[in-house]
Structure formats: C-alpha cells, structure tokens
Amino acid sequence: MSTGLNDSEIISKVLTGDQQAYAELVTRYQNYVFTLAFRFTKNREDAEEVSQDIFVKAYRALADFKGNSKFSTWLYTIVNNTCITFLRKKKLQTHSLDKEGVFEVADSQDSGLRANQVEQKSKVAMVNNAIKMLGADDAEIITLFYKSEQSLEEIAQILGLETNTAKVRLHRARTRLKEKMQQHFSEEVKDIYN
Amino acid sequence: MEANYRDMDERLWNYIDGTSEVAERSAIEQLIQTNAEWKAKYHELLDVNSLLQSSELEEPSLRFTKNVMEEIARLHIAPAAGSYINNRVIWGIGIFFITVILGFLVYGFGQIDWSSSDGKMPVDFGKIDYSKFFNNTYMNIFIMINVVLGLFLLDRYFANKRKKFREEI
Structure with missing residues (x-):
C-alpha cells in the first residue's frame, strides 16, 4: 500500500527508527532493481538473490545517502556495483562494449529464447527478448535510460563515466539492439517498419 | 562510408533524445526534410526508440518485499x-x-x-x-x-x- 510520501520523507522515517517504512521503498523500486539485476545475471533466481542483497546493502548504508542525487540514482549505483561483484564471483565475463564476442556469449546464455520466438509475436515481447540477448553493459544502459527514468548525467554518475562516454555507450547499445532485432526477429521487425 | 553512417546514427539519436544544440537541431530537421536517406534512417531510429519505450520491467516473486523486510529485521543501519x-x-x-x-x-x-x-x-x-x-x-x-x-x-x-x-x- 502506497503511503504517498516521497523518497526523502520515507528515508527520514527509516533513519529515525521506523524500519517498516523501508518496505515502501522496496515496493517502489523492486521492479527496476530486479530488471537491472536480471539483465546482468540472465537468470531469475540469481536476479532475485542479488536484488535482495542490493536492498539489504542500501538499508545498511542509508545513513550515507545525503540527498545530493535522487534516491534512485544512489540505489542504481549499488545495483551496478553489486551486479559487477556478482559477475566477478561467478567468473562470468563482464561484457566489454567493443568486443564482438558479446553477442555469442549472450546468445549461448539465452539459447532457450529462440525456441519461443515464433510464439512471441508482440512488439513488447520482441524488444524484451532482444534486450535479454544483449551483453550486460548494453542491457543495463538501455534499461537505465528507458525504464529507470535516469538522465544521461545520472547514468554517467551511476556507471562512473563521463556524460559523453555514457552517451556514446547508449548509442552503441541501441545500434546493437537494432542489429539483434533484425538478426533474430526479422519478420516482426518487417511488420513494424511496414 | 561506415563512419558516415555512424555519424548519421549518432546525430539522429542525439536529435531524438533532445540532446543536440539548437543549431544542430535545425540542421538535422533540414536534412530529414530534404534527404531521403536521412529521412528513412530517422524513421527507423524513431521506431526503435518507441519500441524501447514500450519494453516492460521484469517482476520479482510476490514475496520479495517480505523477504527483504525479514532480512533487515535483524540489522541496524550502519553509521554514516x-x-x-x-x-x-x-x-x-x-x-x-x-x-x-x-x-x-x-x-x-x-x-x-x-x-x-x-x-x-x-x-x-x-x-x-x-x-x-x-x-x-x-x-x-x-x-x-x-x-x-x-x-x-x-x-x-x-x-x-x-x-x-x-x-x-
């Protein structure tokens, strides 16, 4: 149930000892955090575990949130760091932007997706599946820009980059997504463009 | 040639995202109106953009918030x-x-x-x-x-x- 309070008001309540108020923040951001974690882990169980870990870390560090940025920007910084640590632990490659191999890795991780392509005709399902086929870096930046209401400046802050670098990364990620859609969902793409 | 395409893509994405300068915006508007290649590319990128806006968020399990709250019940907020x-x-x-x-x-x-x-x-x-x-x-x-x-x-x-x-x- 929504309390109608903004993030800063909820944080103040939590910091003064109302632990239950934190549930509102979790409910508010769980889908965003889970989606970002899922883009990294490519696995629902791992994404759930990582997301839980992220919210616990955010709670523990809440006193460090100074309100200089949006709470979501601060939270996504924790998401980014936790997911990178998770991938390192799992000894998976964090996909570098300039490596072509990223597509093959993403493909092999999501081989099950293609089996469902024929049935998944809707545009939304197609774009979601295409995003899943991207490398973690690309999928993350696209999700941050389109779904997490973050500006390019905020994305740069989350990823620890210059704004221009974040902009270039976003362009490249979208280009790769377009290629993915044309490569794996050519029929649906034709329907959309015609 | 490929560099030209990349440049076109980047300039168009900046235009679509609304991050171009005023002069650049009017230059691109002019190109879209007068150049068929730019116009086709613009519409292609615009379609990708609207598709991305329609993408959906994933949802965790129904117990997610409860699990987090159970986990933090044993914890204290660390001092700043x-x-x-x-x-x-x-x-x-x-x-x-x-x-x-x-x-x-x-x-x-x-x-x-x-x-x-x-x-x-x-x-x-x-x-x-x-x-x-x-x-x-x-x-x-x-x-x-x-x-x-x-x-x-x-x-x-x-x-x-x-x-x-x-x-x-």
Whole structure:
C-alpha cells in the first residue's frame, strides 16, 4: 500500500527508527532493481538473490545517502556495483562494449529464447527478448535510460563515466539492439517498419 | 562510408533524445526534410526508440518485499561513513608523511657540497652509498614509528566501538 510520501520523507522515517517504512521503498523500486539485476545475471533466481542483497546493502548504508542525487540514482549505483561483484564471483565475463564476442556469449546464455520466438509475436515481447540477448553493459544502459527514468548525467554518475562516454555507450547499445532485432526477429521487425 | 553512417546514427539519436544544440537541431530537421536517406534512417531510429519505450520491467516473486523486510529485521543501519572516519587522524597521518619526506629532503640537500661543483651536477648519483640510509638502524626506527602509529589507530578504532556499544546498551 502506497503511503504517498516521497523518497526523502520515507528515508527520514527509516533513519529515525521506523524500519517498516523501508518496505515502501522496496515496493517502489523492486521492479527496476530486479530488471537491472536480471539483465546482468540472465537468470531469475540469481536476479532475485542479488536484488535482495542490493536492498539489504542500501538499508545498511542509508545513513550515507545525503540527498545530493535522487534516491534512485544512489540505489542504481549499488545495483551496478553489486551486479559487477556478482559477475566477478561467478567468473562470468563482464561484457566489454567493443568486443564482438558479446553477442555469442549472450546468445549461448539465452539459447532457450529462440525456441519461443515464433510464439512471441508482440512488439513488447520482441524488444524484451532482444534486450535479454544483449551483453550486460548494453542491457543495463538501455534499461537505465528507458525504464529507470535516469538522465544521461545520472547514468554517467551511476556507471562512473563521463556524460559523453555514457552517451556514446547508449548509442552503441541501441545500434546493437537494432542489429539483434533484425538478426533474430526479422519478420516482426518487417511488420513494424511496414 | 561506415563512419558516415555512424555519424548519421549518432546525430539522429542525439536529435531524438533532445540532446543536440539548437543549431544542430535545425540542421538535422533540414536534412530529414530534404534527404531521403536521412529521412528513412530517422524513421527507423524513431521506431526503435518507441519500441524501447514500450519494453516492460521484469517482476520479482510476490514475496520479495517480505523477504527483504525479514532480512533487515535483524540489522541496524550502519553509521554514516563521515561519523567514523576521523578527519584529525587522516590529517595526522598526512602531516607525518609530509614531515618525513621533508626531513629526508632537507637532510639530502644538507649533504651536498654545492661549492665544489664546477657547472656540473653537485651529486654523482652513481656513487651514492644507499646502504648508509637503508641500514638496520634507520629501517628499525621507521618500522617502529609505523607500528606505534598502527597501534594508536587500532586503539582509537576499538575505543570508538566500545563507546558505541555502551551507548547502545
């Protein structure tokens, strides 16, 4: 149930000892955090575990949130760091932007997706599946820009980059997504463009 | 040719995202109106953009919030980093190292015989006897100072912890 309070008001309540108020923040951001974690882990169980870990870390560090940025920007910084640590632990490659191999890795991780392509005709399902086929870096930046209401400046802050670098990364990620859609969902793409 | 396409893509994405300058915006608008290739590309990217806006968020399990709340029920919010990083200690360490470096420099320059240099470097670096400075006595003194500093910091750390523990009780 929504309390109608903004993030800063909820944080103040939590910091003064109302632990239950934190549930509102979790409910508010769980889908965003889970989606970002899922883009990294490519696995629902791992994404759930990582997301839980992220919210616990955010709670523990809440006193460090100074309100200089949006709470979501601060939270996504924790998401980014936790997911990178998770991938390192799992000894998976964090996909570098300039490596072509990223597509093959993403493909092999999501081989099950293609089996469902024929049935998944809707545009939304197609774009979601295409995003899943991207490398973690690309999928993350696209999700941050389109779904997490973050500006390019905020994305740069989350990823620890210059704004221009974040902009270039976003362009490249979208280009790769377009290629993915044309490569794996050519029929649906034709329907959309015609 | 490929670079041109990349440039076109980037300029169009900036236009769609609304991050281009005013002059650039009108230049691109002109190109979209007059150039068929730019127009086709613009519509292609616009379609990708609207598709991306329609993408959906994933949802965790229904118990997710409950699981997080159960997990944090046993935890306390950690004090803000600023409250346990003592600035005076950091300044103390900084001043110590700067003093050591300055001491070495003053000592080093004091050893140089400036009057005997005839336009040449007053020091022959090849002939410096480093063992004189890095002998056991000097190293032991240096290590001892570091050990004392380390113990002092450890004491401060435990004193803070003890204080907080008493406050919580």
